[in-house]
Amino acid sequence: EPEVTQTPSHQVTQMGQEVILRCVPISNHLYFYWYRQILGQKVEFLVSFYNNEISEKSEIFDDQFSVERPDGSNFTLKIRSTKLEDSAMYFCASSVVYEQYFGPGTRLTVT
C-alpha cells in the first residue's frame, strides 16, 4: 500500500539555525499539507498546498516558514530561523479528495 514518507525521523538543531523537513507524498495525490504536534498537545494545521501554491495557512505559519515542491515528488517545509517553541512533531500529509494520508512525522528538537 502506498504511503507518505518523511525524513529525517529526528532532527536536532540549535536555535537560530535553518532546518528543512522533507516529505514524499503519495504519487498521484494533488493536495499536500503540513501539521505539527507539540508534545502532549493537539495536532495543529500549518499549511495546505495545491497546484504549486499555498491554498491556506494558519497563524502559526509566519514568515519563518516556507513550503516547496521542488521536483514533483518531494514536498518540503523550511523553518528559516528556529526557535525553542518550534520543537514538535511535524507531520506531512497528502490527499486526492477525501482522505488525508499522514506520514510518520519528523521530531524536531531545537536546543
Place this chain on the structure above:
Amino acid sequence: DAKTTQPNSMESNEEEPVHLPCNHSTISGTDYIHWYRQLPSQGPEYVIHGLTSNVNNRMASLAIAEDRKSSTLILHRATLRDAAVYYCIPESFQGAQKLVFGQGTRLTINP
C-alpha cells in the same frame, strides 16, 4: 470551523463493540464528518467519513444523527490495536482541506 465535543476518554474490552460519540451542533450544511485516529507515536490515520447517511468500511461504521448535530463511530469488535485517540472533524470538501483536530477521545482497550 464547527466546534466538536467528545468524551476525554473511554475504555472497553477486547472483542466488544465500542461506540464513540461526537457532538458537532454548529456543523454547516456542506461539512462532511470525518473521523481520524492517532495510535501511540504515529501520525493521524483516516478512519471514515460521511455526510448524512450511515457509512460502513472495513475499519468501522459511522452513524450520523438525522439533524447531523451528532455522530457515533462504531468499532464492531475492538482489538488492542484500536487503542488510540479518536478525533471527529467536520470539514467540507472544497479543494484543500484544513483538518482542525480537537482533544479527541482516548480509547483504552482492556485484554
